[in-house]
Amino acid sequence: MKKIYFIGGLLMAFFWHGCSKEGRLDFKDDNLPAPAQISAVKVDPTPGGAVLTYTLPTDQNLAYVKAVYEIQPGVFREAKSSRYTDTLRLVGFGDTLSHSVQLFSVGKNEKISEPLSVDVSPKTPPVRSVFSTADFTSTFGGVNVSFKNPDKADLAIVVMRDTTGNNTWSTVATFYTAAVSGNFAARGLESKKQKFALFIRDRWNNKSDTLVKELNPKFEMEIPKNTWSPLVLPTDQKEIAGPGYVLSNLWNGLASRQLYASSNASSLPQWITIDLGKKVLLSRFKQYMEQNDHCYTGSGLKNFELWGSNSPDPDGGWTQWQKLGTFETAKPSGLPLGQKTAEDINYACNLGADFEFDGEPPAVRYLRLKSLETYSSTGQVVIMELTFWGQVIE
DSSP states (O other): OOHHHHHHHHHHHHHHHHHHHHEEEEEEESSSSOOOOOOEEEEEEEEEEEEEEEEEOTTTTTEEEEEEEEEETTTTEEEEEEEEEEEEEEEEOOOOOOEEEEEEEETTOOBOOOOOEEEEEOOOHHHHHHGOOOOOOOOTEEEEEEEEEETTOOEEEEEEEEEESSOEEEEEEEEEEEEEESEEOOOOOSSSSSEEEEEEEEEOOOBOOOOEEEEOBOOOOOOTTTTTEEEEEEEEOOEEEEEEOOGGGGGEEEOGGEEEBBOOOSSHHHHHHEEEEEEEEEEEEEEETTTTTOSTTTTBEEEEEEEEEESTTSSSSSSTEEEEEEEOOTTOOOOTOOOOOOOHHIIIIIEEEEOSSSOOOOEEEEEEEEOOOOOOOOOOOOEEEEEEEEEEEE
C-alpha cells in the first residue's frame, strides 16, 4: 500500500511540474519591448465600415492587434483582434469620407507598438442607404412608413410631428428593425393637415437626413366591442383548450390578458366567426399575441386570412364570404424562428401586430378568421386579443 501511495505521489509531482512549465509559456515579461508593427495591411470597405487584413509580426510577446478610429468628431471606437487571426472589422462610420485608422500591436505586457496609420473610406452606411428608400404616406389614423434594408442593419426609424406649425417637433413613434424591408404605421393622430418628418438612426447615433412632408391622416375610430358575439357555424372550430379559453376572450380587453385557445387536438386550417353586431367599414386591425409561450413561437398565429360577410352560409360554407386579405405576423427584427428581440415582444404583445387592407374592403357585419399556420404547433391556435378600426356604417 505504501508503494502505491509513493507512486501516486510521484505522478502528482510530475503532473504539477509539467503544468508549471506549461504555464511559463504565457509569462508576462515586463522587460520585453513592444511587438513590431503589423504589415501588408489590406483595406476592404464595407457599408459603414471596413475589413482589414494584414500580416502579423513574428513575436511571441504579441497578444493582440488594436485599431483606434474616430467615427464622429470627438467620438472614438476601438476594435481588437487576437494574435490567432489576421483580420479586424471596423464598424460605426456614418459617411463615406476618408478616415484615418491607427493600428497598434499590443504585447502580453500591454506595451504597444508605434501606430501604423491607414486610411479607410467606407461604403454608403445603412443609415443613409435605407433612408434613400424610405417614404411615408397618410393612412388611417396616422402615417405609414415603408423602407428597404438589404444589409439587415439594426436601425431606428423615427417619425416626428410639428405640434405647433412652427417647426416644433415631437417624436410620434420610433420603430426598431433589422428586417430586410418593411412597413409600419404611426397611429393615433388627428385627421387634419399637419407636417411630419422622418429620419433614421443607427446604434452609433449616426443620423440620416430628414424627410419632411405635409400629410392628412385619414379619419378612423376604434370599432366598439360591446356588440360583438360569437357566431358558431357548422364548419367552425368549436373545440377549445379548456373552459377559460373561450372565443369571447378575443374582445374582452387587453387588461384581462385572457386568451382564446383552440384544442390541442385541432388541425389546420381552422376558422372562427365573429358577429360585430353592426355593419362596419374596416380600415385596419391588430392581433395581440400571448407573451410567455406563444409569441412568435408555439401556437402563436403566423399566417391567416380574414373574410367578411353580411349573410353567412347557414351550413358553414364559403359562398357568401369575401376574402378581405391574407396576413402574416412578421417580426420587426426579421430574426428566424426561436429568436426574438425585446422590440419584437413589445410589438406583438403590447402594441399589437398592425395590419392594413389592400384597397378598401366592403362594409360587413360578420368576420371569419381562417388560421393557416402557427409558428410551431400542428393545430392549436392561441390569440390574446383582436381590435378593429374603421367607421361604423349601421
